Amino acid sequence: MSIPQSSSKPLAPPTHKDLWRRIYSRVGSNWKGLALAAVFMAIGPYTQYLLVTGMQSLLDQGAAERADIWKVPLAIVGLISLRGVCNFFSDYLLSWSANNVLLGMRRDMFEKLLTTPDHEFKKGDSGRLLNRFTVDAGNVAGFATDVLTTIVRESCLVVYMISLMLQTSWQLTLIIILTMPVSVLISKQFTRRLRKINRETISMNAELTRTVNEAIDGQRVIKLFDGYRYERERFSYVSGRLRRFDMRAATADAALTPITQVITAIAVATVIAFALWQFQHGGLTIGSFTAFLFALGQIFDPIKRLTKVSSATQKMLVSAESIFTLIDQPSEFEAGQGDFTAPVKGRIEFKDLSHRFPDAESNTLNQVNISVEPGQTVALVGRSGSGKTTLVNMLPRFVLPLSGLVTIDGHDISHLSLNNLRRQLSLVSQDVVLFDDTIAVNVGYGSLHEASEAEIRAALKAANLLDFVDNLPQGINTQVGENATRLSGGQRQRLAIARALIKNAPILILDEATSALDNESERQVQASLETLMKGRTTVVIAHRLSTVQNADKIVVMDGGRVLEQGTHKELLARGGAYCNLHQMGLN
Template identity: 75%
Template sequence: MSSSTRSAPATSEPTNNKLWGRIYGRVGAYWKGLALAVLFMAGAAATQPTLAVAMKPLLDEGFSGAKPEYVWQVPLAIIALITLRGVCNFFSDYLLAWVANNVLLGVRADMFEKLLTMPDSEFKKGDTGRLLNRFTVDAGNVTSYATDVLTVIVRESLVVLAMIAVLLYMSWELTLIILVTMPISVLISRAFIARLRRINRDTVNMNAELTRVVSEGIDGQRVIKLFDGYAFERKRFAYVSGRLRRFDMRAATSDAAMTPITQVVTAIAVAAVIAVALSQANSGTLTVGSFAAFMAALAQIFDPIKRLTKVASRMQKMLVSAESVFTLVDQASEPETGTQTFEGRARGQVEFRNISHRFADAQTNTLSDVSVTAEPGETVALVGRSGSGKTTLVNMLPRFVLPTLGQVCIDGRDISSLRLGDLREQLSLVSQDVVLFDDTIAVNVGYGALHEASEQEIREALRAANLLDFVEGLPLGLQTQVGENATRLSGGQRQRLAIARALIKNAPILILDEATSALDNESERQVQASLETLMKGRTTLVIAHRLSTVQNADKIVVMDAGVVVEQGSHQELLERGGAYAALYQMQFRDE
């Protein structure tokens, strides 16, 4: 079952110092709020030793009756100190939450910007669960743990330092015992840090795997039900959940073990303190009030020390999540090799010159010395068996795929010299897998940044796509929500919405990728009629398996195993009796 999981991609592990610098470099951008938070933390920390110091005069003078005014002064002082501590803690927590949320906003904005500009090849790796986990879990962990760690380190360190100052004031001999045992606790804590980081990295990876499994369960719920995949999916989920539970338990065990071990060391120190204090009391060098104040300060120092030792676990979770987040932020964007722009609208000549291509992990070429030309306004169809390289070739036009050898030209200009935005402005796409956003029909049809489509333009595009009557018949018309993945629309309606969107863009070059292959006959006729309107006056590249849909193409290019084996019109290729004729006769028999 282990084969069902995917290992995280190997990356060079960033150094801790670099990660710390990147995290707190972002936090430091909000230094004013951070500085105020630290001031309030210092105010809260200053109240704690004051309570301990008050024990000495209270016991030595208050209970003896020497200072009767202590009856009302001490209780009021305690109320004032606790109130001050509460106010300082509130404002420090609020300011740190403000910093954390602003940092999270910036981190997620950078991540999403990178997501939009990543090369098409990165999305084909199928690591959707990992990507989603980085946005929903890892980014939140980085910012929340960053402020938590900062809070603990600053606030508790200030408390510990203040308490140590009180302890030294009360008795430097007893304090020396405490200071000798503290480094032992620190060394014990460090012994767990490396283990915690390994476990936390495994937990992050397994969380991403869990997201993927659940996402596939949601997307594939119909297949699971129809093909009785319940047992298989339960087994997959149980495997990932079990691994996640084991990682969590290992982390919990290591985290929990630190506290009792540290407490044993602390107990030894306290026992030594009591022994020395009793000796000093017997010799008259230590009063009851001084000892009580010392023990009160000592008792208050344990909690901040414990929180400081436990912060190691949070630090490791923060660093592991930061690795994941910054791996995405540092991902290479699409290569912007071009500097030239199109002046106006392209004529629409498309030429693939001696194209060869091999994917990075492949042993053989996907394409080998392929040359195809489409003149302005022509319709060129690419046909052939699955895996013959049709989609790879066409994907070179918008530079989703880059050729290993050869050139792709528009109007005689190598597209690698053009800016990506200018290149893609000349292209439009209608594919079998229509992508519509969970928004209104108007937003989906007028989608894009080329211009703000007016309502009249949207209506005209819908009319040309034979969909206006349907839209106007809906209760909300253009403002109707299409739902997630446009589940409220039929396949034919989704295709015609995509056609209307392409009409709005009005690009001179059109790519049709199996635009009607998944439709029934009636829907196909409606969509085909809409496509004929869309194709008028445009250079059109058609990828098709159904040869009946490309009989009227100006040129049909037959591909097999990454090479062009035939080119010509439908009638010419039939008369040759070659590969196209064989494919056509095979489909005709099947139909």
């Protein structure tokens, strides 16, 4: 039985309708806070309506004739204070909602990241991936609430001011309303251009992140190989393109405002001309005319902000497309839910295994058959590209077979749950991954059980690292730094060995665990590995003779096929492919 391959065909991006629905379903989960914020946003602009109507009444009735003139300044202070309070609470509630949305999206993205198939990480798109967590998520959460704020607050103000203008003169108001569709049509044309520019900007932001990240990771190579000029040119190219995209967006965004203002100015000029005619013929009072002009002046800024909503929504939608594409990405293929019914002894069989990577011209593995008995050590040797790593990656189902099957103690691993299967496996590789935390956390890493201090110290002792750790200022609570850069290569390897000892899995995978070490470090690590390998089924990928000559079985691979199997002595006696590799030092 074979496990179906994950589809390499990219998912179709969500439609704009779907993006809007998914964004505001998340925003809507905070509906209580948003509803209260909307109330405050509606009250704030209403204070401006009251101020204008109050001034109209004051001008029409005459200030000298009013006995309660002292109430006017108090009313102004009170209304402006009320508007400030409303703005504060609405902004606070919207920020609370935006941060909840941001938290939820980042949590969902990280959950997806943890279950993303191994082959997706080999695409080398780490800059784009990091960009989704930082820039894209912030854009969606921020713009989603900003759009709501603008639409509710500015629309309320526009409605209040238009209603005041209608009360004053419906003829003048009609002139203003007729010019609005022209502004909308122009804004729509600019929106299309901004959508494309924003998508390109986000992609280039990811490229910038990747370029800087590679410069940080490869700083020693850059210095030793004099790569300054190349890196400067690469950074200049990416940052220059990003600047051009930003300027195109800024140009389109900036052009929208003056064009809208020109149309508005034509409308205002017409209104003022008609208002003066009405005033001369008794159609308007001084208070009404002043109130109309004041309301008209108040309406410009909110309309301008409403026209800019389209620019914000395009950035939001492009970022949302990036985020939901990640969230919608298929997780690791979970074929079965079975568990081992008895303690695992470690008998492994690879039966008629074949594999081909997507878009590859030929198979990586071809009809591979290997059996490993419990407690045996099997070494896989062969030239680079012979399929050794692909075969080993079948065990934890990082790679899925095209045909054939893998069994552990007779159980087809495709019928087992991933969690139960991976509990039976430990890995020590050349590229040790350690986290920026303490030695204790790194050694006891994982959720299988809470490792006690005694267990951690015992594992460190078995890995020949306890004396070194005890001499550190904070012992097992010493921070190792990012990817344990404060430790030597051999020390990192032995920490990984201690971590594998804590897990105590019955099957051990050693992926070229000593190939990058000097002779002294290799000797120390090899001694630790011998302790780790006792009583476990061990599959070793190695290039060095010292690692494989004591293996119970050596499997020679080339071109995805098994050429020969046997012990070190047996294979040397045959004088075949292993003998040739042995003469070349297995390199």
